[in-house]
Structure formats: C-alpha cells, structure tokens
Amino acid sequence: MNKPASDHIPQEAFDWYDEYAHGMMDRRTFMKKLGSLAVLGYSMATLTTALLPNYVLAEQVSFNDDDIKATYQTFSSPSGHGKGQGYFVEPANIAGRRPVILVIHENRGLNPYIKDVARRLAKAGFIAFAPDALYPLGGYPGNDDEGRAMQRSMDREKIQNDFLAAAKFLKSHPRSNNKLGAVGFCFGGYIVNYLAGIDSTLLNAGVPFYGTPATKELRKNIKAPLMIQLGELDKRVNASWPEYETDLKVHNVPYQMHMYQGAHHGFHNDSTSRYDKDSAELAWQRTLAFFTHSLV
Structure with a gap:
C-alpha cells in the first residue's frame, strides 16, 4: 500500500491537524476547515486519507519477526496510577544484558506505530519497553481520537510518574546493562526531556522528537546527553527551542540538535x-548511532 502523497496539500491543512491533534481545535472545527479547501479542488476523502493515520502503513518490523521476542510486562507505579503496563521487546538471538530504551508514545496511547518503533529498536539489538499511559483506563482503544480524549482526561502528573516508574523498572530489569536511553515523539518527546530533568542519574541518553522542554526549574538537573530532533515546519514546538537551547548551554548539558528541512x-x-x-x-540512523555510542 502506498503512503498518501502530501506534496500538494496546503500547509494550513497540516497546521490545522496539528492544532486538532493537540487539543487546540475540536474535531468539528477541524473538519469544517478542511471542508473550506473544497473550493480549491481538494476532496474531503483525499484530505482525511492524507492527514489521519493509517497504521497498516507503519509496520516495518513484524510482531512475529524471528529476530525479536515481544511480550507485555507490568510494573509498579505507587506515585502514579498504582500499576502500569508496557510492550517489552527484546532481541531473540542475543543473550545476556543489553542496553535498554524506553519508547514513549504521543498524546494518544500506545498505538501500532509506537509498538513498531519498539520492535525496530529490538531488531537493532536493544531491549525496548513502550508503556501505555492509557493502561489504567483499559489501554489504547484502537483509534487516535478516542485515545487522545482518554489521555486528556487523565491526571498529567500521574502520567508523568507512571513513565518515571517505567524508566526505573526498565533500568533495573534483569536483562538491563544498567544503561538507559529514552526516545519519545511529541508528548513523548516532552517526557524524555522531563525524565532527563526530574532525575539526573536516570537517563544515560535521550532523544526527544519534536517535544517541548521540561519546566525551567528542572532543566538545571539535566546531565544526560540529548539529541534533539525537530522539523522545520513545526512552528509550535520550534518556538520553544531557543530558550531551551540557552538553558542547556548555561547548564553545560551535552546536546546536539538536528533540524530537518521541509519536515x-x-x-x-x-x-x-x-x-x-x-x-x-x-x-x-542518527538515533541508533547515538544510542550505540552512549549505551553500549
């Protein structure tokens, strides 16, 4: 199946989707705005197919790939929701302790794309654990709209504590070499920044993809090297970068930032x-090389 082409979709459609996906616009308004593009010759079917996720497209590593072993594991989270669960993926043919990487989803729960990211890491030789923030409510519901609504209804501080508990669980796992990385996307990128600041001894490397920074008072605690991944057209997140970079420099945090043109x-x-x-x-490829350098 081919991925939908985006070359000719107006930039405002992507901006509206970003606002909708992050709770700054309701679905009715989003669809109405998309409908306004009909006068330019865009059908609603074309626009929604292009903008809304199709998770059949996201599988790069099959769940039954012979090189990996995937299970679900639970962990204790006394300062969060009491108990959490995540998707645990390990290399099937590599024995002994391995570097461990926490994979942190967007603002809609553990969807198939994030599970595939965990499998990609295991395929590359790491042990990956992808918690589902929605586990206390029954887990990712199977569609992003409902997942976003569920996550929005939850206590944000408890969610953060659940990911903190998951990180500690993973770092102390019997197969861990006691070196922990974290990679996250959007909300998950924020959580990577948060984990780096809330406990300066926890992370050994962090890769936030288009995530906003942790609060200013936490930034002084960051010790782990960071690889910041940003898209040029992501105005909302990029607006937070200059101040964050200043603080990283002030506190001598080792970091690198990559800005992807036209992304x-x-x-x-x-x-x-x-x-x-x-x-x-x-x-x-940069992420894998960064984790290999920092964790292996």
Missing part, C-alpha cells in the same frame, strides 16, 4: 502524509 511535526510517523521518508530515515 512537519510528526515527520517520523510513517502512518500519515506528514511522514518525510528521507528525514525520518536519517533521524533514525
């Missing part, structure tokens, strides 16, 4: 037309 927010997500294949593949 949207969500450019790594290969289930929608925001996906930028060249940028996503380059960002992923």
Whole structure:
C-alpha cells in the first residue's frame, strides 16, 4: 500500500491537524476547515486519507519477526496510577544484558506505530519497553481520537510518574546493562526531556522528537546527553527551542540538535502524509548511532 502523497496539500491543512491533534481545535472545527479547501479542488476523502493515520502503513518490523521476542510486562507505579503496563521487546538471538530504551508514545496511547518503533529498536539489538499511559483506563482503544480524549482526561502528573516508574523498572530489569536511553515523539518527546530533568542519574541518553522542554526549574538537573530532533515546519514546538537551547548551554548539558528541512511535526510517523521518508530515515540512523555510542 502506498503512503498518501502530501506534496500538494496546503500547509494550513497540516497546521490545522496539528492544532486538532493537540487539543487546540475540536474535531468539528477541524473538519469544517478542511471542508473550506473544497473550493480549491481538494476532496474531503483525499484530505482525511492524507492527514489521519493509517497504521497498516507503519509496520516495518513484524510482531512475529524471528529476530525479536515481544511480550507485555507490568510494573509498579505507587506515585502514579498504582500499576502500569508496557510492550517489552527484546532481541531473540542475543543473550545476556543489553542496553535498554524506553519508547514513549504521543498524546494518544500506545498505538501500532509506537509498538513498531519498539520492535525496530529490538531488531537493532536493544531491549525496548513502550508503556501505555492509557493502561489504567483499559489501554489504547484502537483509534487516535478516542485515545487522545482518554489521555486528556487523565491526571498529567500521574502520567508523568507512571513513565518515571517505567524508566526505573526498565533500568533495573534483569536483562538491563544498567544503561538507559529514552526516545519519545511529541508528548513523548516532552517526557524524555522531563525524565532527563526530574532525575539526573536516570537517563544515560535521550532523544526527544519534536517535544517541548521540561519546566525551567528542572532543566538545571539535566546531565544526560540529548539529541534533539525537530522539523522545520513545526512552528509550535520550534518556538520553544531557543530558550531551551540557552538553558542547556548555561547548564553545560551535552546536546546536539538536528533540524530537518521541509519536515512537519510528526515527520517520523510513517502512518500519515506528514511522514518525510528521507528525514525520518536519517533521524533514525542518527538515533541508533547515538544510542550505540552512549549505551553500549
């Protein structure tokens, strides 16, 4: 199946989707705005197919790939929702302790794209764990709209504590070499920044994809090296970067930032037309190299 083309979709459609996906616009308004593009010759079917995710497109590593083993594991989260669960993927043919990487989803729960990211990491030789923030409510519901609404209804501080508990669970796992990385996307990118600041001894490397910074008072605690991945057209997140970079420099945090030209927010997500294949593949190769250097 081919991915929907985005070359000729107006930029405002992507901007509206970003506002909708992050709770700044309701679905009715979003669809009405998309409808306004009909006078320019765009059908609603074309626009919604391009902008809304199709997770059949996102599978790069099959769940039954012989090189990986995937299970679900639970962990205790006394300061969060009491108990959490995540998708645990390990290399099937590599024995002994391995570097561990926490994979953190967007603002809609553990969808198929994020599970595939965890499998990609295991395929590359890491042990990956992708928690589902929606587990206390029954888990990712199978569609992003409902998932966003569910996550929005939850206590944000408890969600953050659940991811903190998941990170500690993973770092101390019997198969861990006690070196922990974290990669996250959108909301998950924010959580990577948060984890780096809330406990300066926790992360050994962090890769936030288009995530906003942790609060200013936490930034002084960051010790882990960071690889910041940003899309040029992501005005909302990019607006927070100059101040964050200043604080990283002030506190002598080792970091590198990559800005991907012509890329949207969500450019790594290969289930929608925001996906930028060249940028996503380059960002992923950089991510794997960064984790190999920092964790192996």
